[in-house]
Amino acid sequence: MQEPLISVKNLKKYFEVGKGAMLKAVDGISFDIYPGETFGLVGESGCGKSTAGRTIIRLYDPTDGEVIFNGKNIFALSRHDMAEVRRNFQMIFQDPYASLNPRMTVLDIVAEPLDIHKICKNSKERKERVIELLQLVGLNDEHAMRFPHEFSGGQRQRIGIARALALNPKFIVCDEPISALDVSIQAQVVNLLKDLQSKLGLTYMFIAHDLSMVRYISDRVGVMYLGHMMELGESEKLYDDPLHPYTKALLSAIPIPEPEVQRSKKRIVLEGDVPSPINPKDGCRFVDRCAYAIDRCRVETPEFIEHKPGHYAACHRIGEI
Amino acid sequence: MKADTNLRPELFERAEKDNKNADKIKRPTIKYWPDVWRRLNHNKLAMLGLVLIILMGIMSFLGTEISGYTYFEQNLSMRNIDPGSEFWFGSDELGRDMFTRVWYGARYSLAIGIIAAFIDFLIGVLYGGIAGIASRRVDSIMMRVAEVIYSIPYLLIVILLSVVLSREGGGTSMFVLILAMSLTGWVPMAILVRGQVLQLKESEYSLASESLGATKGWILKKHIFPNTLGPILVNVTLTIPRAIFAEATLGFLGLGLQAPKSSLGTLANDGLAGLAVGNAYQIIIPAILISLIMFSFNVLGDGLRDALDPRLRK
Amino acid sequence: MEKILEIKNLAVSFKTFFGEVEAVRNISFDVGKKETVAVVGESGCGKSVTANSVMQLLPMPPAFFKTGEIIFKGEDLLKKSENEMQKIRGNHIGMIFQDPMTSLNPTMKVGSQIVEGLVKHQKVSREEAKKKAIEMLKLVSVPQPEKRIDQYPHEFSGGMRQRVMIALAMISNPDLLIADEPTTALDVTVQAQILDLMKELQDKLDMSIILITHDLGVVADMSDRVVVMYAGQIVEQGLTEEIFDNTSHPYTKKLLASVPRLDMKRDETLVSIEGTPPDLYIPPKGCAFYDRCDFAMKVCKDNMPEFTHHSQTHASRCWLSHPMAKGVKGSEK
Numbered sequence: 001m002q003e004p005l006i007s008v009k010n011l012k013k014y015f016e017v018g019k020g021a022m023l024k025a026v027d028g029i030s031f032d033i034y035p036g037e038t039f040g041l042v043g044e045s046g047c048g049k050s051t052a053g054r055t056i057i058r059l060y061d062p063t064d065g066e067v068i069f070n071g072k073n074i075f076a077l078s079r080h081d082m083a084e085v086r087r088n089f090q091m092i093f094q095d096p097y098a099s100l101n102p103r104m105t106v107l108d109i110v111a112e113p114l115d116i117h118k119i120c121k122n123s124k125e126r127k128e129r130v131i132e133l134l135q136l137v138g139l140n141d142e143h144a145m146r147f148p149h150e151f152s153g154g155q156r157q158r159i160g161i162a163r164a165l166a167l168n169p170k171f172i173v174c175d176e177p178i179s180a181l182d183v184s185i186q187a188q189v190v191n192l193l194k195d196l197q198s199k200l201g202l203t204y205m206f207i208a209h210d211l212s213m214v215r216y217i218s219d220r221v222g223v224m225y226l227g228h229m230m231e232l233g234e235s236e237k238l239y240d241d242p243l244h245p246y247t248k249a250l251l252s253a254i255p256i257p258e259p260e261v262q263r264s265k266k267r268i269v270l271e272g273d274v275p276s277p278i279n280p281k282d283g284c285r286f287v288d289r290c291a292y293a294i295d296r297c298r299v300e301t302p303e304f305i306e307h308k309p310g311h312y313a314a315c316h317r318i319g320e321i
Numbered sequence: 322m323k324a325d326t327n328l329r330p331e332l333f334e335r336a337e338k339d340n341k342n343a344d345k346i347k348r349p350t351i352k353y354w355p356d357v358w359r360r361l362n363h364n365k366l367a368m369l370g371l372v373l374i375i376l377m378g379i380m381s382f383l384g385t386e387i388s389g390y391t392y393f394e395q396n397l398s399m400r401n402i403d404p405g406s407e408f409w410f411g412s413d414e415l416g417r418d419m420f421t422r423v424w425y426g427a428r429y430s431l432a433i434g435i436i437a438a439f440i441d442f443l444i445g446v447l448y449g450g451i452a453g454i455a456s457r458r459v460d461s462i463m464m465r466v467a468e469v470i471y472s473i474p475y476l477l478i479v480i481l482l483s484v485v486l487s488r489e490g491g492g493t494s495m496f497v498l499i500l501a502m503s504l505t506g507w508v509p510m511a512i513l514v515r516g517q518v519l520q521l522k523e524s525e526y527s528l529a530s531e532s533l534g535a536t537k538g539w540i541l542k543k544h545i546f547p548n549t550l551g552p553i554l555v556n557v558t559l560t561i562p563r564a565i566f567a568e569a570t571l572g573f574l575g576l577g578l579q580a581p582k583s584s585l586g587t588l589a590n591d592g593l594a595g596l597a598v599g600n601a602y603q604i605i606i607p608a609i610l611i612s613l614i615m616f617s618f619n620v621l622g623d624g625l626r627d628a629l630d631p632r633l634r635k
Numbered sequence: 636m637e638k639i640l641e642i643k644n645l646a647v648s649f650k651t652f653f654g655e656v657e658a659v660r661n662i663s664f665d666v667g668k669k670e671t672v673a674v675v676g677e678s679g680c681g682k683s684v685t686a687n688s689v690m691q692l693l694p695m696p697p698a699f700f701k702t703g704e705i706i707f708k709g710e711d712l713l714k715k716s717e718n719e720m721q722k723i724r725g726n727h728i729g730m731i732f733q734d735p736m737t738s739l740n741p742t743m744k745v746g747s748q749i750v751e752g753l754v755k756h757q758k759v760s761r762e763e764a765k766k767k768a769i770e771m772l773k774l775v776s777v778p779q780p781e782k783r784i785d786q787y788p789h790e791f792s793g794g795m796r797q798r799v800m801i802a803l804a805m806i807s808n809p810d811l812l813i814a815d816e817p818t819t820a821l822d823v824t825v826q827a828q829i830l831d832l833m834k835e836l837q838d839k840l841d842m843s844i845i846l847i848t849h850d851l852g853v854v855a856d857m858s859d860r861v862v863v864m865y866a867g868q869i870v871e872q873g874l875t876e877e878i879f880d881n882t883s884h885p886y887t888k889k890l891l892a893s894v895p896r897l898d899m900k901r902d903e904t905l906v907s908i909e910g911t912p913p914d915l916y917i918p919p920k921g922c923a924f925y926d927r928c929d930f931a932m933k934v935c936k937d938n939m940p941e942f943t944h945h946s947q948t949h950a951s952r953c954w955l956s957h958p959m960a961k962g963v964k965g966s967e968k
Contacts, residue, residue, distance in 0.1 A: 044822035044823070044824060044825075045793070045822055057532060059528065059531060059532055083534055086532075086533075086534045087534065089532075090532065090533070091529065091532040093525050093528070093529055094525075095525055098524060098525040098526065099525035099526050099528075099529045100526055100529075101526040101543070101544050101547075101548070102353075102548070103353055103547045103548055104543075104547075112530060112533060112535075112543070113533040113534070116530075116533055116534050116535045116539060117534060138344065138909075139344065142345075142346075143344075143346070145350065146346065146350045147350065147351075147352070147353070150346055150348065150350060151346070152679075152911040152912075153678070154911060155344065155911060160529070163529070163533070167533070182677040182678055182849055183677070183849050183850070183851065183890060183893055183894055184677055184889065184890055184893050184907070184908035185677070185908075185911075186893070187893035187894075187895075187905040187906060187907035187908070188907040188908065188909065190905060190907075191904065191905055191907045209822060209823065211823065212894070212895045212896065212897055213895050215895065215897060215899075215901075216895035216899060216901065216905060235901070236901065239897060249824060250823060250824060251897075253823040253824045253826065253827040254823055254852065254897065255823075255826070255827075255830075255850065255852025255853050255855060255856045256852055256855060256896065256897065257851035257852045257854070257855050257879070257891065257894050257896070258855055258879060258896075259855040259856075259875050259876055259879050260876075261855075262852065262855040262856045263855075263856065267827055267831075269827060269828065269831065270824045270827075270828075272778075273792045273794055273795065273825070274792075274822075330959060331933070332932065332933045332934035332938075332959075333932050333933070333934055333954070333957070333959045333960045334932060334933055335930070335931070335932060335933075336925075336931045336932055336933045336935065336936060344909075344910050344911060346914070348653055348914060348916060349653075359652065360652075
């Protein structure tokens with residue numbers, strides 16, 4: 001078996017929100033990401049998927065856990081060593097309107113990583129590299145001197161991608177890169193990401209709440225709920241044969257763009273809302289909304305076990321339901 | 322379809338095109354400050370304010386030279402003469418030319434306002450900026466200190482300072498006036514800058530910069546500071562009239578500059594005596610000028626705020 | 636079918652520094668009683684401007700109506716005064732938005748906001764209004780309405796807030812509900828709840844819905860008819876089945892193909908529509924989709940296609956449907 005590029009072990013990230021209140025955004029998740037693959041992370045808002053992504057590349061300081069990259073735990077690295085490693089990790093943000101500084105030209109935005117790491121010798125080289133990057137994402141030199149507000153959402157997201165590629169990273173966390181975009185543009189950006197992946201040998205962690213898109217782009221998918229990993233597996237297997245009741249409900253809620261199918265299919269309707277992640281109770285996080293919950297689910301947090309080869313889930317009742 | 326007559330079969334062939342055109346941007350590019358200026362230009366009131374400020378600024382230097390009188394020259398045989406061809410704005414009770422004195426006073430008022438606003442700007446940006454990027458503890462200590470300072474009435478400070486620092490013979494020097502106003506005046510600017518920094522620090526582009534490996538200093542310089550400039554500029558523009566008004570109040574209360582120097586406030590104070598004996602112009606003219614200055618800076622500041630507001634862009 | 640709303644030749648423009656931006660360019664469609672019409676398209680295609688035109692919620696200036704009529708129950712809304720419009724908005728047309736916080740007052744208790752609307756528009760006593768507010772919250776499945784009525788909007792979750800907004804829009808039994816991306820900001824499981832709720836309420840209260848969305852899954856779920864907008868124009872409209880199964884316009888085809896389906900193989904490529912919609916500050920003379928269309932012909936560049944009717948209910952605006960285009964690639968069904 002291939003060595004993982006990144007190995008996340010028991011990652012935890014808590015935020016203190018007032019006296020004695022702990023928001024457990026990510027509460028002990030573990031998974032591996034292999035070189036050249038796309039690892040999808042899905043879940044509803046507040047499930048901790050974005051926090052997980054940001055903590056893995058150390059934008060947030062972790063509460064506990066390890067992230068192994070190149071045999072080293074990057075959480076244990078000094079500031080100086082981290083700066084080196086960071087060049088391998090990049091991030092694409094959700095909101096292309098907020099993630100580009102409105103006062104900078106596209107040239108300066110894309111060149112920012114080059115400037116930070118003092119990579120280009122002179123402004124000519126810098127400009128050439130930026131134009132090369134812009135062309136990589138389907139834009140050109142005409143766009144370089146313009147400002148972000150002149151671009152559409154999809155174009156802005158491509159600028160964000162060009163910026164993330166500037167340092168030739170190995171691993172990119174895509175934090176809901178398409179959820180702020182129009183449908184027609186989503187496909188554009190996803191295809192671009194796939195294209196770049198095969199061209200440049202990139203590894204992605206693709207965070208999203210659009211499940212059909214995640215299935216399409218990811219090799220393997222993890223499903224999070226309230227800070228816990230509920231299920232993880234190869235994307236087609238996970239979608240065709242979900243093990244966890246939450247995954248089942250989630251998948252059945254996706255509206256399918258085919259009227260006959262959509263109207264005749266049976267939905268598992270989840271009652272209520274996602275509970276608060278502040279000081280969560282012991283036991284399975286999904287218990288209050290789960291139709292199959294038994295007493296054991298309330299007391300004992302189910303373990304995350306491999307039920308089929310490469311297919312993990314955390315539920316006491318797998319096999320029974 | 323009526324257009325059918327023009328439709329030739331060859332029109333119904335595949336068009337030779339690539340889809341490249343679809344990413345072209347047709348609108349002309351506009352840089353930030355020219356765009357702000359363009360929108361400010363559309364605001365007639367703000368432009369009027371700007372023109373008035375420039376005119377008054379010029380007059381505060383030229384105005385003292387053209388009437389042929391100086392601001393301190395007394396002519397006791399020509400006291401309290403109504404405005405006319407001899408004295409354009411009349412003369413005061415010591416026979417000094419009001420026209421020269423008013424513009425001379427405007428020069429001091431404007432100078433005090435601008436210098437005070439500038440000092441507020443320097444201290445406020447530095448203090449607010451540091452509080453904004455410091456740890457939460459340091460930040461909250463700094464802000465409590467600022468609030469305590471702000472709660473001291475500046476009038477009290479002026480009186481104290483003028484007692485302690487003023488030379489004999491009464492009156493307060495310009496230095497003391499500015500010092501007194503700046504001692505508390507920087508606080509609103511600091512609060513504004515801190516709020517902006519805190520907000521921009523959390524912005525996604527700052528976060529993006531951090532993920533690229535940028536240091537705190539880099540983010541401050543490249544992302545936070547350029548984006549706070551706008552609100553700071555508005556605040557400075559609105560601080561100037563506040564400082565001028567504060568000075569005028571002090572002058573009116575007799576805590577202003579020492580005669581024969583004058584500011585608009587001390588002129589209004591002098592004019593108060595004239596009001597009692599029917600020489601209303603002695604108070605009305607400086608009062609009008611104070612109002613005009615206040616008006617001009619305020620409409621300019623409001624106009625700038627609108628022009629800089631990103632929500633009103635496009 | 637009885638028509639409740641008819642939009643005829645509506646054109647709306649915005650005055651900007653650059654010149655006039657033609658946001659909506661001569662659109663016509665109608666909504667029948669108890670019918671759900673979905674308006675789909677990308678951002679900037681004019682779908683929200685259309686909705687806000689019906690409600691007369693556009694800021695004027697910069698917006699202005701160039702031509703058109705919006706006939707609601709036989710009367711032209713564009714000729715109504717602001718006062719009359721307020722009555723119509725309160726009593727006959729309800730609207731829900733993508734972000735509930737834009738229409739909920741954050742400083743007012745949820746209950747008071749509903750009561751306020753009732754007292755103002757229906758002239759009922761506060762006592763009665765409160766009773767009705769609780770009833771309404773119960774109807775939209777807000778648990779413990781008696782308690783929640785005294786809470787502020789920020790104490791509600793996103794899905795619950797959307798429910799409150801629906802309650803607010805439904806309180807006066809409107810004949811027409813305009814839902815502008817009602818579920819875009821919500822998670823899928825909550826979206827499913829809200830869509831079910833809207834369908835249930837539609838049955839109970841006999842109302843028509845204009846559903847503005849870009850999510851074709853939601854369209855498939857909810858709508859009877861679909862209006863596809865692109866660059867300020869309607870490019871195709873028809874019954875939902877016609878739009879999905881008998882797609883005519885290349886834009887609609889691509890739009891449908893750009894959504895990944897769950898039964899799709901991973902090595903299939905997702906169809907993407909390259910480029911961006913045209914800037915309506917200089918609207919194209921011919922077909923607006925020309926720059927992004929795979930089947931564009933020479934005629935398309937400078938000549939605006941007219942509607943071709945494929946059935947009584949189905950029409951599209953494309954030169955490929957013209958008899959002279961027979962045999963050209965893309966003209967086949």
